[in-house]
Amino acid sequence: MSNTLLTPTIIAKEFLRQLTNNLIMGKKVARTFENQIVNQKIGGVITVKRPISYTVTDGATFQRQDNVEGSFTINVNKRKHVGMGFSTQDLTLSIDRFTERFITPAAQQLAQQVDSDLCGLYKYVWNYAGAPGNLVNSFADFAKGPEKLDLLGVPQADRFGILSPSDTWAMLGSQTALYISDAARDAYRDAELGSIGNVMTGMSQSVATHTVGTGTGTPLTRGTSNTTTWAASKDSNTMTLSTDGWTSAVTLKAGDVFTIEDVYAVNPRTKESTGQLQQFVIVSDVVTHVTTSSETQITISPAIITSGAYQNVNSAPGNDKTITYAGTAGTGYKQNMIFRKEAFQLVTVPLVIDPAMQFAARATDEDTGLSIRIAKDYDITNDEILTRCDILYGVKALEPEKATRLSGTA
Numbered sequence: 001m002s003n004t005l006l007t008p009t010i011i012a013k014e015f016l017r018q019l020t021n022n023l024i025m026g027k028k029v030a031r032t033f034e035n036q037i038v039n040q041k042i043g044g045v046i047t048v049k050r051p052i053s054y055t056v057t058d059g060a061t062f063q064r065q066d067n068v069e070g071s072f073t074i075n076v077n078k079r080k081h082v083g084m085g086f087s088t089q090d091l092t093l094s095i096d097r098f099t100e101r102f103i104t105p106a107a108q109q110l111a112q113q114v115d116s117d118l119c120g121l122y123k124y125v126w127n128y129a130g131a132p133g134n135l136v137n138s139f140a141d142f143a144k145g146p147e148k149l150d151l152l153g154v155p156q157a158d159r160f161g162i163l164s165p166s167d168t169w170a171m172l173g174s175q176t177a178l179y180i181s182d183a184a185r186d187a188y189r190d191a192e193l194g195s196i197g198n199v200m201t202g203m204s205q206s207v208a209t210h211t212v213g214t215g216t217g218t219p220l221t222r223g224t225s226n227t228t229t230w231a232a233s234k235d236s237n238t239m240t241l242s243t244d245g246w247t248s249a250v251t252l253k254a255g256d257v258f259t260i261e262d263v264y265a266v267n268p269r270t271k272e273s274t275g276q277l278q279q280f281v282i283v284s285d286v287v288t289h290v291t292t293s294s295e296t297q298i299t300i301s302p303a304i305i306t307s308g309a310y311q312n313v314n315s316a317p318g319n320d321k322t323i324t325y326a327g328t329a330g331t332g333y334k335q336n337m338i339f340r341k342e343a344f345q346l347v348t349v350p351l352v353i354d355p356a357m358q359f360a361a362r363a364t365d366e367d368t369g370l371s372i373r374i375a376k377d378y379d380i381t382n383d384e385i386l387t388r389c390d391i392l393y394g395v396k397a398l399e400p401e402k403a404t405r406l407s408g409t410a
Contacts, residue, residue, distance in 0.1 A: 006091045006098055008361035012374040014099055015389055016363040018107035020370055024204040025118040026111065028160040029344040030398060031369055033074065044076040044349060044394075050234065051399065053268065053309040065309065070234030076349050076394035080113050082106040084387045091385065106389055114346070115206035117395050119162065121344050122208055122335040123255035124397035126281035126301060127152070127404035129338075132212075132327035134408030136163060136336060137170035139196070141408040145338035146197045148404045151274040153267050158341045161193075161201035161406070164334040168193065168203035170408075199338055208335045210255045212327040213282075217247035219323040221260060222295055226317045230310040233303035238283055241298045243323060250296055252286040255335075257405070261321040263304070264314045268401075273314045278304075279326070302401065339403035348393040 020027075033046050050070035057063045084102060093101070129144035136142055146159065163171065171193055193201040222242040233239055259277035266273055280300045290296055306316050327333055350371040353360045360375040376387040397403075 006093070006095065008359055008374045008376060009363075010095060011098075011103065011387070012361040012363040012372055014095060015103050015107055015374060016365060016370065016372045018099065018104050019111050019372060019391075020365060020368065022108050022111035023114060023370075024111075024202060025115040025162055025206065025344075026346055026370075027368075028162070028200075028339075028341060029118060029346050030342045031346055031348075032342075033345065033347055046074040046076070046347065046394075047071055048074060048398070050237075055309045068231055068234060070230075070237070072235060072396070072398075074345060074347055074394045074396040076347055076392060078117060078393050078395070079390065080110060080393075081388050081390040082109055084389070085379070085384045086387070088383055088385060110389065110391060112206055114391070114393065115204055116208070117393075118344060118346060119204065119206045119208045119335070119337075121395060121397040121400075122210065122337060122405055124281065124283065124301065124400045125337065125339075125343075125403045125405055126257060126279045126400065128257045128279055128326050128407075129404050130407035131410050132333040132407050133331070134410055135170040136167040136406060136408045138174045138408075142171065142196055142199075142201075142406070144409065145404050145406040146199055148276075149338065149340070149402070151267065151276065152265065152401065153269050154340055154402045156198055159199045159338060160341060161196070161199045161336070161338045162204045162207060163193070163201065163336045163406075164207040165203055165205060167334065167336050167408075171196075171201075207337075209332045210327075210335050211253065211332040212325065212329055213251050213253035213256050213286075214329045215246050215250045215252050215286075215325075216329065218245045219243050220245040221317045221319060221321040221323065224316070224319050227304045227306055230303075230305055230308060233305070236301075237303055238299055238301045239303040241280075241300045241304075241317075243296050243298055244290075244293060245323075246290050246294070246296055248289070250286060250288050250290055252282050252298060254282055254284050256282045257326040258282075259324050259326075260317045261324070262315065263317050263321070266311060266314055268312070271311050278313045333407065336406040337403055338406055340399075343397065343399050343401075343403040345396045345398040346393060347395075348391060351390055351392050 129148040222244045228239045263278050264273040265278040283301050284299050305311050348370050350364050351373040357375050362373045364371040373390045376385050
C-alpha cells in the first residue's frame with residue numbers, strides 16, 4: 001500500500017496523542033481554568049479566587065460572616081518545544097514508523113518536562129508524612145500520607161499518589177507478599193500499584209529531589225508577634241517569621257520544612273488540635289551571615305492564624321521556641337506526594353498560528369485542553385524539513401493544604 005505524505009495536521013494529532021499518553025502527573029492534577037485564556041502569547045495571567053472558609057455558629061440569632069476572598073495568579077509562562085530535522089524522504093514513512101522514529105521520543109521529552117514542572121510544586125507543600133531518607137516500603141509507611149490528609153479534613157475522593165522509582169519498587173516488593181491475589185499479581189507481573197488506601201498511585205521518573213538548606217545552630221523563634229490574620233495574608237498565604245539562634249552562614253532553601261515547638265495543627269472544620277505539630281515551608285531562599293543573637297527573617301507558608309474561619313494552629317509561637325527541621329542539612333531527598341487533584345493546577349493554552357506560518361497545524365484535546373502546535377520549514381540546501389513542536393502552559397500549587405509529601409518511616 002502506498003504511503004500518504006505526512007502533513008503538519010497529521011503530525012500534530014499524533015504528537016498530541018503521544019504527549020497525552022506519556023503524561024503522568026499532568027493527568028492527575030486539576031485543569032480548571034484553561035477556558036479563561038485563549039490564543040495567548042507567553043506571559044498570559046489568570047487571576048483566581050481562593051476558596052472561602054466559614055465557621056458554624058450557635059443559636060437562632062443570625063451572625064453574619066464577611067466574605068474575605070483571597071486571590072492568586074497563574075502565570076502561563078512556560079514555553080517549551082522540541083526542534084527536529086528530517087528529510088523529505090522521511091515524510092513518506094507510514095505514520096506508525098514516523099511516530100516510532102520521531103514523534104514518540106519528542107513527545108516523551110515534552111511530557112517529562114511538564115511532569116517535572118508539576119512535581120517541582122512540592123516546594124509549596126508544607127505537610128510532610130514520614131521521615132526523610134526512608135523508602136516507602138509498606139502499607140503502614142504509605143498510610144501515613146492519607147492519614148495526614150484525613151487529620152487535616154481533606155476530602156477522600158480524587159486522591160492521587162506519585163512515587164519515585166525507588167519508592168515504587170519498594171512498595172511493589174511489599175505488595176507481592178499480600179494475600180490479595182489481584183494486588184499481588186499486578187505488582188509482580190505488571191509493576192502496577194493501583195489504588196492503595198483509596199489513593200490511585202503510580203510511579204513518575206520526574207519526582208523531584210529536594211536538598212535541605214545548611215543552616216546551623218539552634219534556631220529559635222524571636223519575639224511573640226509571629227502571627228498574622230487572613231485579611232493580611234489572603235492572597236499569598238505567607239508571612240515573615242522572626243528567628244534567631246543560627247550560627248555562622250545561614251543558607252535556607254525554598255521547600256525546607258520545619259515545625260515550631262508547641263504549635264500544633266488544627267482540623268480546619270472543628271478547630272481541634274490534630275495532635276501533630278503544624279508544619280511550615282520556607283517559600284524563598286535565605287542566605288545570610290549571622291551570630292546567634294542576630295535576627296533572621298524567613299518567609300514561610302502557611303501564614304500562622306490563631307482564630308477565625310482560617311485558623312490553622314492551636315496557639316501562637318512563643319519567644320525562644322525551638323525550630324526543628326525535616327531532614328539533614330545538605331542532604332537530598334525524593335519528594336513523593338499524595339494529593340487531591342485540586343492541590344495543583346496545570347493550564348495549557350493553544351498557541352497562535354500566524355498567517356505567515358504557511359506550514360503549521362495545531363491539535364487540542366477537547367477533554368483535557370492539552371494543545372500542541374507543529375510548525376515546519378524547508379532547508380533547500382540540505383533537503384531537510386525543520387520542524388518544531390511547541391506547547392505553552394503554566395503550573396500552580398492551587399490548594400497545597402490538600403497535599404502532603406511522603407517518605408517511609410525509620
